[in-house]
Amino acid sequence: MPKRSKTIYFPRFTLKKCIDRIDKLPVARCIRREFLLEMIGYTNPNSGPAGSAVGALAMFGLINQEDDFYEVTSFGRAISSPISEPQAIILSIFSFLLPEKFREVYLKIANMENITESLIQNLVLQQYTVTEKVSKKFARVFVKSGLFAKVFEKQDESLIVRNVQNLFKEIGIKLDKFENISDELITKTTDTSYSIDLLNFSFSPKIKSFSTNQEEPSHQIKERTSEIEKSSTILDEEHDFTQFELSDGVYVVNRSELESFIREKGMKLSEKKFKI
Incomplete structure (x- = not known):
């Protein structure tokens, strides 16, 4: 009987978690590994979880590494700030299927019925001779990420697996x-x-019938463009600082840092003006 291993290269964190972490990183410059980890909440850059966090971001295509520096990829920037719900879904599908092992397992279950997380766990156990703990972790992250990307849909106790191969053929x-x-x-x-x-034409079964007249954007879509535009109405050109109100309080921010502040907060500005 082959010895079971703990080593299999797959994201240890869900796709949603990784996209949320990208929002905390600077989008226009390279940073060292320890600074990247500090920004996403890790104080020990040499710990196992810290390494897994960086690995997951890279496997989903969200960051690049060059020497000792990391930067958010153009894909990472796009998926963290999609301009429409259809784009958000398509980019999430791409990201979900970038990790090699996720792609391999998806292709094995694509034409199956009555898919469950337990079935996926057993498949991983057989395919990669890993420990039960590793296979369970794989199945949990795989399913949660697939649901987020809308590659899977819950139906009672099982999963509907959408055929995204037609989508890839189309492109x-x-x-x-x-x-x-x-x-x-x-x-x-x-x-x-x-x-x-x-x-609409290549994703089966359909998520829903999209139209170009969507009035309500998905919760995944950050309305950052409108936030930045609104910020211009409250700037006072006579000062280096601007004061304004968000839903959680009043802030005074250096104007040169206003855009990055708005991106970090991810909140809409009020139209109310203040004197400084």
Whole structure:
């Protein structure tokens, strides 16, 4: 009987958790590993969980490493601030299927019925000869990430697995060879009509029928553009600082840091003006 291993390369954190962490990182510059980890809440950069956190961000395509420095990828920036619900879904699908082991397991269960987390755990145990603890962790992260990306849908105690292979055929990529996301592909998804058509015609079973007249954006979509535009109405050009009101209080912020502050808060500004 083969010895079971603890080593299998897969994200130890869910896709949603990783996207939330990207929001805490600077989008336009490289940072050292210890600073990156500090920004996402780790005080010991050499700990196992810290290494797993960095690994998950990289496997989902959200950060790049160059020497001792890391930066948010163009894909990471796009998925953390999607311009439409269809784009958010498509980018989440791409990210979910970037990790090699996630892709392999998805392809094995794509045509199955009555899929459960336990079935996925058993499949991982058989396929990769890992320990039961590792297979359980894999199945939990895999299912939660797939539900977030809408690759799976809950139906009673089982999962409906959507056929995303047609989506990849439509964009000319073989799913089993899918390893990176080009800037050209990201740009295409900014066209809401393109994204809607891609989901409606190649994603089965359907999530819902999208239209170009969506009035209510998904909760995944950050309305940062409107926040930044509103900030200009409260700037006082005679001062280096501006004072304004958010839903949780009144703030005074250096104008040069206003945009990054708004991005960090992820909240809308009021229209009310104040004197400094």
